[in-house]
Amino acid sequence: MKKYSWLVLIFIATLILPHVIGEFWIHVAIEILIFGLFAVSFNMLFGYMGQLSFGHAAYFGVGAYATGLLMLKTSVPLPVCLVFSMVAAGATALIFGYFCVRLTGIYFAILTMAFGQLIYYIIFQWYSFTGGDNGLQGIVPPEWLYNVKNYYYFTIFIVTAALIVMWFISESPFGYTMRAIRDNTERTRFIGINVRKYMLINFVVAGMFAGLAGGLLGPFTRSIAPDLCNWQQSGVPVFMTVIGGPLGFFGPMIGSVIYTFLFAFVTGFTEYWPLTIGLVIIFVVLYMPGGILGLVNEKMDSIKFKEQTGDLNNGLEKEA
Amino acid sequence: MDPSMIFAQFLSGLSRGMMLFLIASGLSLIFGVMNILNFAHAALWLVGAYFCYTFWYLMQGTALGLWFSIVLAALALAVVGWIIEVVLIRRVYNRELSEQLLLTYALVLIIDDLIKIVWGVEDKLIERPPVVADPVFIFGAPLDSYFVFVIIVGFGVAIGLWWFLKKTRYGHIVRASVFSREMVSALGIPIPRIYTGVFAMGIFIAGLAGAIQAPVGSITLGMDMAVIIQAFCVVVIGGLGSLLGTFVASLVVGEVYAFSILFWPEGALVLIFIVTALVLIIRPWGLFGTPVRT
Amino acid sequence: MAILKVEHLKKHFGGLQATNDINFEMKSGELSAIIGPNGAGKSTFFNLLTGYHKADSGRVFFKGKDITNWAPHKIVRLGIARAFQVSNIYPAITTYENVRQAILTKQKRTLNLFFSAERMAKEETTEFLEITGLSSFSNTIAGKLSQGDKKRLELAIALGCEPELLFLDEPTAGMSGEETLETMELVKRLNQKLGLTILFTEHDMPVVFGYAEHLTVLHLGSIIAQGRPEEVRKNETVQKIYLGEEA
Numbered sequence: 001m002k003k004y005s006w007l008v009l010i011f012i013a014t015l016i017l018p019h020v021i022g023e024f025w026i027h028v029a030i031e032i033l034i035f036g037l038f039a040v041s042f043n044m045l046f047g048y049m050g051q052l053s054f055g056h057a058a059y060f061g062v063g064a065y066a067t068g069l070l071m072l073k074t075s076v077p078l079p080v081c082l083v084f085s086m087v088a089a090g091a092t093a094l095i096f097g098y099f100c101v102r103l104t105g106i107y108f109a110i111l112t113m114a115f116g117q118l119i120y121y122i123i124f125q126w127y128s129f130t131g132g133d134n135g136l137q138g139i140v141p142p143e144w145l146y147n148v149k150n151y152y153y154f155t156i157f158i159v160t161a162a163l164i165v166m167w168f169i170s171e172s173p174f175g176y177t178m179r180a181i182r183d184n185t186e187r188t189r190f191i192g193i194n195v196r197k198y199m200l201i202n203f204v205v206a207g208m209f210a211g212l213a214g215g216l217l218g219p220f221t222r223s224i225a226p227d228l229c230n231w232q233q234s235g236v237p238v239f240m241t242v243i244g245g246p247l248g249f250f251g252p253m254i255g256s257v258i259y260t261f262l263f264a265f266v267t268g269f270t271e272y273w274p275l276t277i278g279l280v281i282i283f284v285v286l287y288m289p290g291g292i293l294g295l296v297n298e299k300m301d302s303i304k305f306k307e308q309t310g311d312l313n314n315g316l317e318k319e320a
Numbered sequence: 321m322d323p324s325m326i327f328a329q330f331l332s333g334l335s336r337g338m339m340l341f342l343i344a345s346g347l348s349l350i351f352g353v354m355n356i357l358n359f360a361h362a363a364l365w366l367v368g369a370y371f372c373y374t375f376w377y378l379m380q381g382t383a384l385g386l387w388f389s390i391v392l393a394a395l396a397l398a399v400v401g402w403i404i405e406v407v408l409i410r411r412v413y414n415r416e417l418s419e420q421l422l423l424t425y426a427l428v429l430i431i432d433d434l435i436k437i438v439w440g441v442e443d444k445l446i447e448r449p450p451v452v453a454d455p456v457f458i459f460g461a462p463l464d465s466y467f468v469f470v471i472i473v474g475f476g477v478a479i480g481l482w483w484f485l486k487k488t489r490y491g492h493i494v495r496a497s498v499f500s501r502e503m504v505s506a507l508g509i510p511i512p513r514i515y516t517g518v519f520a521m522g523i524f525i526a527g528l529a530g531a532i533q534a535p536v537g538s539i540t541l542g543m544d545m546a547v548i549i550q551a552f553c554v555v556v557i558g559g560l561g562s563l564l565g566t567f568v569a570s571l572v573v574g575e576v577y578a579f580s581i582l583f584w585p586e587g588a589l590v591l592i593f594i595v596t597a598l599v600l601i602i603r604p605w606g607l608f609g610t611p612v613r614t
Numbered sequence: 615m616a617i618l619k620v621e622h623l624k625k626h627f628g629g630l631q632a633t634n635d636i637n638f639e640m641k642s643g644e645l646s647a648i649i650g651p652n653g654a655g656k657s658t659f660f661n662l663l664t665g666y667h668k669a670d671s672g673r674v675f676f677k678g679k680d681i682t683n684w685a686p687h688k689i690v691r692l693g694i695a696r697a698f699q700v701s702n703i704y705p706a707i708t709t710y711e712n713v714r715q716a717i718l719t720k721q722k723r724t725l726n727l728f729f730s731a732e733r734m735a736k737e738e739t740t741e742f743l744e745i746t747g748l749s750s751f752s753n754t755i756a757g758k759l760s761q762g763d764k765k766r767l768e769l770a771i772a773l774g775c776e777p778e779l780l781f782l783d784e785p786t787a788g789m790s791g792e793e794t795l796e797t798m799e800l801v802k803r804l805n806q807k808l809g810l811t812i813l814f815t816e817h818d819m820p821v822v823f824g825y826a827e828h829l830t831v832l833h834l835g836s837i838i839a840q841g842r843p844e845e846v847r848k849n850e851t852v853q854k855i856y857l858g859e860e861a
Binding site (some may be wrong): 046052054099103105106109114115121125242275278285286289 | 421423426434437545549556589590597
């Protein structure tokens with residue numbers, strides 16, 4: 001119960017936030033939420049299933065374009081557009097995932113990257129439909145979300161709902177089976193699981209939530225470009241997850257907070273963001289492989305250890 | 321469509337393929353021996369191009385200076401590769417795939433920004449040496465004479481690597497370490513030193529490739545981004561770790577590129593991705609790689 | 615009724631004929647052993663029967679159904695489970711979670727995406743942990759168990775699949791004398807009380823002769839002797855092959 005009370009506090013804090021911070025930071029907060037959702041969906045494949053996808057941005061981008069195109073060319077309301085984004089991203093994930101889950105390790109990483117680039121080039125070339133490298137401009141949210149504070153609450157609502165669903169999935173037998181696949185794929189086959197089928201389902205679900213995140217992005221930034229699908233963009237959720245910690249549900253979200261803040265801060269006074277984040281990542285990989293969560297867990301373990309040995313010592317003294 | 325035009329495209333594809341081979345061979349070598357996919361390979365290739373420019377510039381921009389610069393740039397990159405291996409790569413030998421990939425990916429970001437800092441954002445241009453200024457004509461088809469040089473170097477590197485791996489003692493040790501790190505260590509040969517040497521060699525070739533690329537067109541920021549993906553495709557199609565595979569795949573990709581320019585210019589890369597995806601789906605270890613259980 | 619029937623099974627690896635025209639049968643409820651020197655092909659045999667390798671030729675029938683070259687997960691679902699020679703457990707999760715995973719799979723609940731697994735299969739999991747004597751290690755991370763306990767967990771996981779036919783690959787390897795006795799008594803109980811058909815391989819001869827009703831001897835991929843343990847023991851060829859081992 002203690003763990004949940006932390007979450008409730010944080011949730012209440014996020015609700016109060018727009019009233020205490022300026023508009024710029026509300027923008028940053030929305031970005032944190034959207035990319036955090038993107039990163040958490042990525043972690044379904046990485047932290048839970050144990051595979052590194054370097055093409056997750058494909059589904060993010062498909063979701064962004066689905067909502068963007070619908071909002072520009074039709075009068076479908078935004079929430080329905082988001083559903084379409086999830087469906088479109090999920091369908092794409094189904095097609096690509098069918099092939100990707102036949103591989104693991106480096107081959108999985110490269111194939112997901114190749115498919116990501118494929119989507120990027122398709123969107124880039126299909127000028128008549130997607131606007132090519134001009135992207136889509138002028139995606140305007142509906143009136144009731146025009147105010148950035150309102151869009152913030154809308155995003156909180158959607159992202160929280162999505163996180164709750166993903167949380168339930170991670171605690172369900174399916175979620176545990178994913179962890180089993182990561183921990184010992186062979187054993188999982190030999191207790192009766194069709195590993196490929198399960199990996200594909202997971203791949204599609206992860207893609208759908210990435211698509212949802214992408215759908216939220218368009219009306220927020222008012223314009224989207226094919227860059228949203230390329231392999232550099234695919235690196236963003238990877239970075240966030242690694243910084244926050246892949247082995248905990250909220251790790252990627254924590255990573256998003258750190259990454260986005262860092263980005264907003266660093267780009268304020270220098271253009272050398274890639275250099276900065278590159279150094280950060282190397283530092284995290286070499287010295288903090290479990291991310292922030294890993295570090296916190298270590299500290300908690302050593303506190304627990306001290307408590308236990310403290311009791312032991314007390315007990316020994318009493319005996320003596 | 322007349323035959324000489326087709327032949328011209330063929331030659332263009334050949335030289336493009338050779339350029340790709342020069343980049344991909346180092347990548348394949350490093351992966352084959354160390355099992356590390358060096359994301360930063362193209363970034364280092366680009367550094368090689370910039371080094372070549374700087375050396376050429378320092379030698380007062382003479383034609384002779386260019387040939388020296390190419391060699392110097394490759395050697396400089398070998399040193400850079402050596403340093404990177406000892407300081408960074410060594411620490412992730414036994415780590416998970418994701419950590420290795422992230423490390424080399426982070427290197428890309430760092431190197432690209434360092435290039436910006438050191439050399440600035442304007443394109444760099446190297447003047448063509450007069451000996452390669454005019455095209456040569458082969459069976460009536462024009463070929464940029466510089467590309468003759470590229471093709472020669474490409475074959476040279478291929479033969480050199482083959483000779484090194486098959487005929488020298490050091491090459492035998494390298495191949496043995498691919499089969500069994502433990503055995504090689506048990507024989508008293510330190511694996512880290514072998515890996516450092518292999519990595520430095522791979523980066524030397526990348527530097528050479530970059531330096532040779534330098535006089536072609538201009539040197540621009542971001543060139544490495546387009547190239548790294550093509551290099552990955554080549555290495556996958558040919559077979560991760562197979563030198564012959566890399567050679568064949570480079571030429572195939574080069575020709576696919578050259579000929580798709582005729583029918584579907586925008587689709588060249590799409591085509592290459594589709595082929596790459598197909599290879600990964602049907603035969604993930606590539607055309608010439610050794611079959612593994614995926 | 616023959617629960618397992620193997621006909622003319624062959625498998626080669628490169629130049630090595632690992633399984634050489636094996637014909638084999640097991641009746642429902644049998645407790646039998648396969649023995650043979652190292653390299654005889656015992657593990658390969660198990661691998662062929664459980665879908666780990668594809669056979670070159672031959673057929674495998676389970677309860678009359680042709681399962682030759684079926685995928686491993688399909689074979690398990692049909693009712694065959696396996697405990698591996700080198701413990702193939704889930705090292706990162708607890709002993710409890712290890713066993714629960716097998717049970718949830720058997721109960722076909724693994725496609726459930728929305729309900730908490732925490733509350734599921736508590737009784738069944740605790741029961742299997744008790745049967746295999748692992749209750750006190752319930753919350754230990756499986757990777758930290760001793761070798762002998764890992765072997766027991768291996769057995770518990772296989773049991774969690776609720777099989778009709780169970781393959782045990784060296785079930786007492788790495789165990790102390792006491793643990794060996796406990797494990798084999800458990801195996802006997804499972805066979806007698808639950809009617810589990812069990813085939814095990816072992817190098818520990820007292821275990822083999824103490825528990826197997828039926829014995830098959832493999833050598834270089836072929837069966838060289840079959841029958842009741844006392845008969846096989848007297849077989850000259852078998853004695854020759856084992857002379858080195860027994861000494």
